[in-house]
Amino acid sequence: MPVTISDVARQAGVSKTTVSRVLNAGADVDAATAARVREVIAALGYVPRLGAVQLARGRSRTVAMFAPSVTWPWMGEVLQGVADTVEAAGYALMLFTSGGGPASMAHFTAQVSARVCDGLLAIVPERCLPAVAELARRGTPVVLIDDHGHRRPALPSVGTTNRAGGAQAGAHLRAVGRSRPLVITGPPRFGCVGQRLEGFREQLPPTLVLEGEFTERTGRDAVEHALAQGVDFDAVFAHNDQIAAGALRALRAAGRTVPDDVAVVGFDDLPMARSTDPALTTVRQPMREMGGAAASLLLAGLGGTPLPDGSLVIPTDLVVRDSA
Amino acid sequence: MPVTISDVARQAGVSKTTVSRVLNAGADVDAATAARVREVIAALGYVPRLGAVQLARGRSRTVAMFAPSVTWPWMGEVLQGVADTVEAAGYALMLFTSGGGPASMAHFTAQVSARVCDGLLAIVPERCLPAVAELARRGTPVVLIDDHGHRRPALPSVGTTNRAGGAQAGAHLRAVGRSRPLVITGPPRFGCVGQRLEGFREQLPPTLVLEGEFTERTGRDAVEHALAQGVDFDAVFAHNDQIAAGALRALRAAGRTVPDDVAVVGFDDLPMARSTDPALTTVRQPMREMGGAAASLLLAGLGGTPLPDGSLVIPTDLVVRDSA
DNA sequence: CTGAAAGCGCTTACAG
DNA sequence: CTGAAAGCGCTTACAG
Numbered sequence: 001m002p003v004t005i006s007d008v009a010r011q012a013g014v015s016k017t018t019v020s021r022v023l024n025a026g027a028d029v030d031a032a033t034a035a036r037v038r039e040v041i042a043a044l045g046y047v048p049r050l051g052a053v054q055l056a057r058g059r060s061r062t063v064a065m066f067a068p069s070v071t072w073p074w075m076g077e078v079l080q081g082v083a084d085t086v087e088a089a090g091y092a093l094m095l096f097t098s099g100g101g102p103a104s105m106a107h108f109t110a111q112v113s114a115r116v117c118d119g120l121l122a123i124v125p126e127r128c129l130p131a132v133a134e135l136a137r138r139g140t141p142v143v144l145i146d147d148h149g150h151r152r153p154a155l156p157s158v159g160t161t162n163r164a165g166g167a168q169a170g171a172h173l174r175a176v177g178r179s180r181p182l183v184i185t186g187p188p189r190f191g192c193v194g195q196r197l198e199g200f201r202e203q204l205p206p207t208l209v210l211e212g213e214f215t216e217r218t219g220r221d222a223v224e225h226a227l228a229q230g231v232d233f234d235a236v237f238a239h240n241d242q243i244a245a246g247a248l249r250a251l252r253a254a255g256r257t258v259p260d261d262v263a264v265v266g267f268d269d270l271p272m273a274r275s276t277d278p279a280l281t282t283v284r285q286p287m288r289e290m291g292g293a294a295a296s297l298l299l300a301g302l303g304g305t306p307l308p309d310g311s312l313v314i315p316t317d318l319v320v321r322d323s324a
Numbered sequence: 325m326p327v328t329i330s331d332v333a334r335q336a337g338v339s340k341t342t343v344s345r346v347l348n349a350g351a352d353v354d355a356a357t358a359a360r361v362r363e364v365i366a367a368l369g370y371v372p373r374l375g376a377v378q379l380a381r382g383r384s385r386t387v388a389m390f391a392p393s394v395t396w397p398w399m400g401e402v403l404q405g406v407a408d409t410v411e412a413a414g415y416a417l418m419l420f421t422s423g424g425g426p427a428s429m430a431h432f433t434a435q436v437s438a439r440v441c442d443g444l445l446a447i448v449p450e451r452c453l454p455a456v457a458e459l460a461r462r463g464t465p466v467v468l469i470d471d472h473g474h475r476r477p478a479l480p481s482v483g484t485t486n487r488a489g490g491a492q493a494g495a496h497l498r499a500v501g502r503s504r505p506l507v508i509t510g511p512p513r514f515g516c517v518g519q520r521l522e523g524f525r526e527q528l529p530p531t532l533v534l535e536g537e538f539t540e541r542t543g544r545d546a547v548e549h550a551l552a553q554g555v556d557f558d559a560v561f562a563h564n565d566q567i568a569a570g571a572l573r574a575l576r577a578a579g580r581t582v583p584d585d586v587a588v589v590g591f592d593d594l595p596m597a598r599s600t601d602p603a604l605t606t607v608r609q610p611m612r613e614m615g616g617a618a619a620s621l622l623l624a625g626l627g628g629t630p631l632p633d634g635s636l637v638i639p640t641d642l643v644v645r646d647s648a
Numbered sequence: 649c650t651g652a653a654a655g656c657g658c659t660t661a662c663a664g
Numbered sequence: 665c666t667g668a669a670a671g672c673g674c675t676t677a678c679a680g
Binding site for chain 4: 338340341342351352353354376378379380381382
């Protein structure tokens, strides 16, 4: 029922070859013939079926993106960076999630193995790294978006400067005259936690380091705990903005003024960082840029440019607002 | 270089037809033969190229999702609902965004016209509706996810109860003894704004209605304005959680206690609603469920079940926390 | 400048 | 139970 290249050829009185030629605007075709073919194409509303083109050419012009979850607060930014870049290159974007557990992972690897995409972008939880590495080994070009500062990705990747970011936070707090910082980290199993802490420490030795989850709750609990213990601190470095938001809330509940009594610095620069009270000073992670850069790298790889061996690093920067 | 069905057939000493049969587990194949073929498949690591299967079968087993932006706070939830459902059905998910303006839209319609997907899920800004309707007219099954309460989508859609949601907010504020509500709405061009207002009004006539954007800023400005004008209000119904967050902040800055002096109800139930101070009472929009339901509807449609004519409605519900 | 033919990697009547 | 052949809708040497 849908119109094919044969229909166009017949109507225009030429061969499929010729139709293909005017479609792909490569070889020379007689101007009059081309015009006639174009007319028929328009009249019939013909659009070449991409699947057939792909099979004939052997490439899908599709890039896949794998992400553990798409509901994380900064994931939208990464995804948008990827989507914009991929689309600008005329590629389609396929999205996979590991929301459904092992079944999801199986679905994902099956699709990639079946070559639905020419290349793969992935944000990979540590435990899924082997599966992705295996796909790469079997020939799918992969670029990792490294959200957690993995030590040796062994695959081309795009990361950011967790250590320098920690240092930026420390230097800023020192510059505004703080000397007794409380540091609230995420789970130490994430590489970024150690790195941020290390960078911070170089600039400003912490009075106390408390570990927790990357949640608002952790920020609240940590500050309440420190207060209850009578810890003497004049600053908080939170390992993400949600922890920072919790800290702000606990400080206010305890009657401490921010930034006068306690200065607070977060990490990430989520949209909500603008609307905490006071607005949060934070270390911005360039999530959208990272997504875009990873996509560019991959697309360049698909175009023939060899993928880099190590990690492309896009620096964090400090966004100074009102909390420190 | 990659192994094909012919390689398997040759190695196993059978025809491609037979290999295809054991692959698709339909017809009967001699047990011993099947076993041999399976061995060869395993040994060679053969995975059928999905593109070729799709061309032969005439269906892509791919669903596309179109969204204006993927960075909106609730978009991740919708997307996750879609992704989980689509994946569970063994379909792949293709993602399109209109981030790049008209070029994006052109890219998107080109891909769909080229039949990269069997069906389409879309969150559509009013101005893009004609383009999507045209794709539907040309034969692509479409289900809309209606975030803004469009009047007559003219296409199958999944929506929520904006009017009833407004009524839930009003009824709750009345139940907690409020009688002079300030309502802060989003832009009236969105159908949902009128509907939420109408539902609210049935339960509790507003003292004042202020229009703005769906932003924290609007919430702050509106409350400051009302306060400056000496408006006497004991409640705020904000048309989304971000407006509510701004209202909370302005109220606190003005020394008003929430919920004692002023009770505040939001709309959406974003993750941040848990961590405002006080935690926000709000009307939950079932975004993930809407995404999942839209995907189910579409997949059923692809399976032969006729798509419903009108709108599938998934109700909002009131989440009572501390702000009202 | 143009076309017949082979090929991309599968599936599916059809015949045996 | 099995295979030869045609077909899905394109592209691309090859020959003219």
